[in-house]
Amino acid sequence: xxxxxxxxxxxxxxxxxxxxxxxxxxxxxxxxxxxxxxxxxxxxxxxxxxxxxxxxxxxxxxxxxxxxxxxxxxxxxxxxxxxxxxxxxxxxxxxxxxxxxxxxxxxxxxxxxxxxxxxxxxxxxxxxxxxxxxxxxxxxxxxxxxxxxxxxxxxxxxxxxxxxxxxxxxxxxxxxxxxxxxxxxxxxxxxxxxxxxxxxxxxxxxxxxxxxxxxxxxxxxxxxxxxxxxxxxxxxxxxxxxxxxxx
Amino acid sequence: xxxxxxxxxxxxxxxxxxxxxxxxxxxxxxxxxxxxxxxxxxxxxxxxxxxxxxxxxxxxxxxxxxxxxxxxxxxxxxxxxxxxxxxxxxxxxxxxxxxxxxxxxxxxxxxxxxxxxxxxxxxxxxxxxxxxxxxxxxxxxxxxxxxxxxxxxxxxxxxxxxxxxxxxxxxxxxxxxxxxxxxxxxxxxxxxxxxxxxxxxxxxxxxxxxxxxxxxxxxxxxxxxxxxxxxxxxxxxxxxxxxxxxx
DNA sequence: TCTATTTCGCGTACTACGTACTCGAAATGG
DNA sequence: CCATTTCGAGTACGTAGTACGCGAAATAGA
Numbered sequence: 001x002x003x004x005x006x007x008x009x010x011x012x013x014x015x016x017x018x019x020x021x022x023x024x025x026x027x028x029x030x031x032x033x034x035x036x037x038x039x040x041x042x043x044x045x046x047x048x049x050x051x052x053x054x055x056x057x058x059x060x061x062x063x064x065x066x067x068x069x070x071x072x073x074x075x076x077x078x079x080x081x082x083x084x085x086x087x088x089x090x091x092x093x094x095x096x097x098x099x100x101x102x103x104x105x106x107x108x109x110x111x112x113x114x115x116x117x118x119x120x121x122x123x124x125x126x127x128x129x130x131x132x133x134x135x136x137x138x139x140x141x142x143x144x145x146x147x148x149x150x151x152x153x154x155x156x157x158x159x160x161x162x163x164x165x166x167x168x169x170x171x172x173x174x175x176x177x178x179x180x181x182x183x184x185x186x187x188x189x190x191x192x193x194x195x196x197x198x199x200x201x202x203x204x205x206x207x208x209x210x211x212x213x214x215x216x217x218x219x220x221x222x223x224x225x226x227x228x229x230x231x232x233x234x235x236x237x238x239x240x241x242x243x244x245x246x247x
Numbered sequence: 248x249x250x251x252x253x254x255x256x257x258x259x260x261x262x263x264x265x266x267x268x269x270x271x272x273x274x275x276x277x278x279x280x281x282x283x284x285x286x287x288x289x290x291x292x293x294x295x296x297x298x299x300x301x302x303x304x305x306x307x308x309x310x311x312x313x314x315x316x317x318x319x320x321x322x323x324x325x326x327x328x329x330x331x332x333x334x335x336x337x338x339x340x341x342x343x344x345x346x347x348x349x350x351x352x353x354x355x356x357x358x359x360x361x362x363x364x365x366x367x368x369x370x371x372x373x374x375x376x377x378x379x380x381x382x383x384x385x386x387x388x389x390x391x392x393x394x395x396x397x398x399x400x401x402x403x404x405x406x407x408x409x410x411x412x413x414x415x416x417x418x419x420x421x422x423x424x425x426x427x428x429x430x431x432x433x434x435x436x437x438x439x440x441x442x443x444x445x446x447x448x449x450x451x452x453x454x455x456x457x458x459x460x461x462x463x464x465x466x467x468x469x470x471x472x473x474x475x476x477x478x479x480x481x482x483x484x485x486x487x488x489x490x491x492x493x494x
Numbered sequence: 495t496c497t498a499t500t501t502c503g504c505g506t507a508c509t510a511c512g513t514a515c516t517c518g519a520a521a522t523g524g
Numbered sequence: 525c526c527a528t529t530t531c532g533a534g535t536a537c538g539t540a541g542t543a544c545g546c547g548a549a550a551t552a553g554a
Contacts, residue, residue: 006427008442015531021522022530050512060533062513071512072427119370122412125420127442132452139454153458154479161412165369165404173372180253180319195255195374205379207386211400232401232487239486240479262502268551269501297541307504309542318541495554502549511540520531 009073010128015066027057029067033077037114040078044178045116048078075120080128082114088134092141097234099141103134104163104230111167115175118167151244155237162233170222256320257375262313274304276314280324284361287325291425292363295325322367327375329361335381339388344481346388350381351410351477358414362422365414398491402484409480417469 015025035056039048050071051061068074086106092099111118121131138159142152177187200209217225262272282303286295297318298308315321333353339346358365368378385406389399424434447456464472 006429007438011442011445020530021524021528023520023522023532025531049510051510054533062515062534063532065513066531122369122415123366125423125439127439127446132446132455136452136455139458143454148463149454149457149461150464152454153462154476157412157416157476158409158480158483161408162405165408165411168369169404176372182253191254192372192374195258198258199374199379205383207390207396207399208379208383210396211386214396215400216395217397229401229404233405235490236405236483236487239490240483243482243486267501268499268553270503270549270551272502274503296539298539301504309504309506309544310502312542313502313504497554498552500549500551503547505546506544508543509541512538514535514537516533516535518532518534520529522527522529524525524527 008127009069009076012069025066027059027063027067029077030081032057032064032067033074033081036074037078037081040116041114044175045075045120046179072124075124076126076128079117079120079126080130082110082117083128083130083134085110085113086130086134088137092137092144096141096145097238100138100159100234101227101230103138103141104159104226107134107163108167108170108226112171115171118164118171119175122164122168145241147241155240158237159233162229166226166229170226255374256316256323259316272313274306274310274314276324277328279304279311279314280321280328283321284325284328287363288361291422292322292367293426319371322371323373323375326364326367326373327377329357329364330375330377330381332357332360333377333381335384339384339391343388343392344485347385347406347481348477350385350388351406351473354381354410355414355417355473359418362418365411365418366422369411369415392488394488402487405484406480409476413473413476417473 014029032053036048036053039052039056049061050064054061054064057063064074068077086103088103088106135156138156139152142155147155173188173192174184177184177191180187180191182191196212199205200212203209217228220228261276279300283295283300286299286303296308297311301308301311304310311321315324333350335350335353382403385403386399389402394402420435420439421431424431424438427434427438429438443459446452447459450456464475467475
């Protein structure tokens with residue numbers, strides 16, 4: 001009857017078990033979302049088109065619009081499905097560093113399993129229930145040591161900023177290679193490599209060049225590098241905690 | 248003759264003043280990029296289509312492909328044009344904190360002038376000359392106090408993570424409102440507002456709710472909030488510097 | 495000045511996207 | 525069994541990026 005009010009996907013009820021006449025829905029948001037995630041994992045988020053998802057389900061593209069108002073809402077559902085895979089205790093236990101290290105590694109694992117996740121997550125303001133659950137866990141880790149809510153929010157923000165950026169750095173050029181259709185090794189050697197070499201050899205950016213050439217951490221595996229940076233951030237937060245709350 | 252090697256846009260020469268027969272180019276990468284930036288600033292990056300840019304220049308879409316191999320390369324050019332507006336001394340002077348504060352505020356100003364900048368910058372690995380210049384400046388601020396190159400890279404990364412995320416937070420939902428076609432006030436009240444209210448009232452996420460309701464920093468203006476978070480990060484870096492380099 | 499050669503401008507066209515509209519099919523309550 | 529309601533999905537529209545190809549323009553050499 002009336003226009004659907006434009007509001008968050010989380011407020012709009014799913015097609016339900018009703019009482020009353022009429023056909024029963026043959027699909028579900030969850031089923032559609034899982035299909036979309038499967039395609040996006042394998043071929044990139046840009047392959048998860050409405051037509052493609054529908055054909056994977058053996059139906060027509062327009063059928064999906066009975067379940068999801070717009071494609072962007074499907075992105076929100078995909079994000080939250082990925083976040084639902086993050087396994088955390090009901091409440092942070094032990095010291096805050098180990099709780100947040102667990103959190104960070106879970107998010108990293110999800111980000112590697114779903115290379116589109118971080119890009120979507122940071123490109124739209126979304127607040128699905130599982131994202132809220134994870135966020136609440138992070139807030140809880142700091143709350144246990146009695147900090148002000150604004151400080152907590154700030155620290156969780158710092159941590160999130162690092163986690164997201166580090167994952168992006170880890171998969172960024174892999175994704176770029178996939179998008180441009182080259183295999184990653186060729187991309188690095190033929191596409192970006194020559195340009196970086198020219199920049200280095202030009203001598204115009206000596207510190208950048210040193211960071212490319214003289215890195216002692218280059219031998220670290222990706223997981224170790226992530227962990228190293230994470231420890232750095234946690235050190236920084238620890239320092240801020242002791243300095244802002246000496247009373 | 249031979250296929251154009253797929254390589255970075257910065258390696259591919261512009262159509263030039265040549266010697267030899269043939270027509271002279273009537274446009275330039277710079278002119279095309281400035282047009283694209285103008286459209287993106289006013290109507291969002293998704294409005295800066297090849298057709299639209301071309302029609303703004305009074306020509307056809309395919310003409311642009313004489314100057315830019317793919318639309319993605321145009322994004323790289325747009326990013327670097329925006330970065331070119333960042334004014335910095337040739338070398339960092341004074342203490343590192345004031346140098347980096349200047350840097351951060353310049354980047355924030357550019358990010359507000361060009362609301363698409365941070366989204367593009369963090370969604371693709373790009374290294375244009377002006378981005379390198381800005382990066383080199385940040386590295387230089389730390390180099391003056393005699394740090395190891397890996398530490399410098401880490402600190403600059405921390406700082407960049409904050410700057411980008413903070414700007415994203417500042418303009419994120421404004422951009423989302425524009426994308427969905429609502430005016431920002433209605434978006435906040437009608438779209439996201441009811442959902443957040445429901446989440447808060449459900450009581451399921453008490454710390455998140457407190458961060459929404461009890462924020463003492465809510466009265467701060469955007470610039471002050473940015474500055475406040477920036478000082479926090481610089482404090483954290485300062486603490487790391489004294490702890491990793493007490494010798 | 496004429497002409498051969500090179501390069502630019504850009505019209506046409508193809509594929510693929512999101513999604514509005516519509517209506518027949520299906521399933522249930524009475 | 526039928527009236528009512530809801531789902532499934534085909535068709536179609538507008539808009540992307542961009543491959544292809546050709547006529548127009550401009551210069552170098554004669």
